[in-house]
Amino acid sequence: MSAALWLRTIVGLVALLALLAGVTLFGVWWERKFIGHLQRRRGPLHHGWHGLLQLPADMIKMIAKEDTVPTAADSLLFQFGPVAAIVPAYAALAALTFAPGIALIDMQHGLLYVFAWETMLPLAFALIGWSCANKFTLIGGLRAAAQLISYEIPMLLAALGVVLTAQSMNLTTIINAQTGWWYVFKQPLGFVIFSVAMLAEMNRSPFDLPEAESELVAGYMTEYSGMKFGFVQLAEYSVLLVGSYLIAALFLGGWNMPFLPASWLWLALKIVLLMTSTMWFRGTFPRLRVDTLTQMSWKWLLPAALVNIMLVAALALWLGPKVY
């Protein structure tokens, strides 16, 4: 590799890490603020302007905390758990295109690459749940595995509809194909399926079963403290970012905006709005039960996703790639 490519890769990786950390910090603050206002209170206020310094304070607290390992835990796996969670979450960011030409790698099969890494996460969560030697984390980890696997299938099938129409797995091509009508108008069913399944992938309410505070204390991450907890949290927010990005890129036109010039700002705005709506759900909805959760995926979303694919394929054949 040439020196320029090395430099570009390293700068890109650092930039992505900064993005992930920034999104996590902003996300935590915004979540506390937004849900606070939903609950007729004001959220963090004391440290800095409207509690903005709460985040550095939390970070210092997290880093300074004692790193405890339960006696009965499988020490090696316990230490490895956060790594197993953060690596796929971080690696998936590499293929995201944030503006025309702005991506670490503009991969030909970027979408496949992102999904491939995201699929690794349930494995990490199940691993964490198992390694802690705690019954609550075990149940949480197994719930995470069951939930993420059952929702991945309708999600991928819904994304396949977009791939069929855009005739590419490259994210830039997919977004550029939406300069006219966004795919949300062309494939509304696909959008609904993809969003619901993505919400489940994000472990967000009403699908927050793996964490289920009232039932499982904190689910699979119950035993983690300090920076280990921080890494798991980072992975969760990375999924939130990637998920919101994918909904925005696949269905909401990415950086396109009707009547206005394309800009990365639109993409950022859409991502923030999508993240905010997940927080809104979190502030409003109770949790689904584990049996209704899996039933919803296998009995409703999966058949609907199959219908969606056939519909999209038929329309694409009938109307041709220029129109649909």
Add this chain to the structure above:
Amino acid sequence: MVNFPRSEATGGTETLLLNVGPQHPSTHGVLHFMLEMAGETVVTAKPVIGYLHRGIEKLAENRTWQQVIVLTDRQDYVAQFSNEWAYCRAVERLAGIELPERAEWLRTLMGELNRITSHLIWYAGVTMDIGTLGTPFIYAWETRERIFDFFEAVTGARMMPNWMRIGGVRTDIDPALLADLRTFLERDFPKECDTYEALLTGNEIVVSRMKGVGVYTAEECVHLGITGPFLRASGLARDLRRDAPYGAYAKLDFEVCTDPVGDSLARCRVRLRELRESARMCIQLIDGMPEGDIAVKVPKALKPPAGDCYVRTESPRGELGVFVASDGTTRPYRYRVRSPIFYGLSAMPRLLPGHLLADMLVIFGGIDTSMGEIDR
């Protein structure tokens, strides 16, 4: 450590012993559940109580009759006035003390307001148990805080009022405060109730989770001595406020809320309707509040004649019974409480098996458990 035998429920594999509590986010105090789980399904459930035992019944024997009132507040810290009231009524009956009309009305008003705050805590707890992030919780807390402001203005304390006295009440209520409260109950409270209903019984996910979950028939309830909203949600209209009226209840117009279904959702509906009923009763109490003394003169060294008596009241959780025995001295010989939700909790080993872990918390949170009252 308990070793469970290989269970048929799991197809011959071992079951899992899951200790929910005493340190767990949703144990409503410090309850410990020993659950035998087959996957996520409860096979057997065993509640372990006593973590909040303070020996209130024994402590009472070393205090004068009046000094016990302060303990009754702490007995069930969610329904303070109901507990004071039950104790005071028992001692008054034992000593043959007649109360002025106004004292009875004031007590009834506070008792009903207390029912509202208690049901709001139940609401806050059950919505947390079912997995919301605390939005309905905070809404309920806000209204409760509004009523607590009133308690504070009247009694000087938000939670531990120590307000009722043997022979009456400690302080009178200012008419301006009553007018203020009436406006709140008439104008704002029904709107709040609409919100509560929309967020609980009006939510699709909640209905799907609670419908048909934890069904208990009226007959089973009667066998276990379960009373209050738990029993009324199983279709039996039994309410001491109507069946054995005390205080000012005989002069009030109110409905005993029942529901024929007997599942978790029915228990929610009954309590939510009771919120509105209680507010309606409070308005009647404020409007009809008689003038007069708030207490009769009772000797400081009260010596009820030797004997005993048992008094029943309808607390927010059901039939709260108080038994007091006197040996003719200034201290109770025996003080014993029949705490209603203890009987509700004793239904859990029969109610929970077969349900999922998530259902278990909804069922047990839905009966309005208060460990302070169970352990005493």
